[in-house]
Amino acid sequence: MSIITDYKVTFGIKKIHDSNLKFMRSISYSLDSIIVNFRNAIDCDNLLEAINRRLGISQQGEIIYPTQSLQIITISYTLTKIYHDMEAYDLNPNITPDYSLPTADFKEIVKAWRNFVVNDSGLLT
Numbered sequence: 692m693s694i695i696t697d698y699k700v701t702f703g704i705k706k707i708h709d710s711n712l713k714f715m716r717s718i719s720y721s722l723d724s725i726i727v728n729f730r731n732a733i734d735c736d737n738l739l740e741a742i743n744r745r746l747g748i749s750q751q752g753e754i755i756y757p758t759q760s761l762q763i764i765t766i767s768y769t770l771t772k773i774y775h776d777m778e779a780y781d782l783n784p785n786i787t788p789d790y791s792l793p794t795a796d797f798k799e800i801v802k803a804w805r806n807f808v809v810n811d812s813g814l815l816t
Contacts, residue, residue: 721790
């Protein structure tokens with residue numbers, strides 16, 4: 692099975708006040724809410740670059756990637772963690788993440804999202 696199928700990822704466009712807003716649905720609200728922070732190809736490419744930097748080196752440590760919506764993504768060689776509360780994470784980086792998934796899976800989802808954003812395709816729902 693593909694990663695997109697495994698995580699039940701679907702993309703769509705919702706028309707709100709004469710604007711088309713792109714969204715993602717999956718098995719995790721946390722994953723959905725973090726992905727929509729990356730609204731254009733440049734934002735997606737920057738995230739993919741961070742993921743690739745971490746996947747390219749199998750050593751300890753992680754990249755901390757803050758989002759515009761004040762959420763945090765931590766990317767390690769094996770695991771990506773999503774935190775909704777940046778302040779809580781800053782106070783205690785050992786808190787339980789709101790969601791985590793293998794970094795390789797996260798990369799595939801981000802690549803699919805980038806493709807959706809760039810191609811401007813999808814169903815209006």
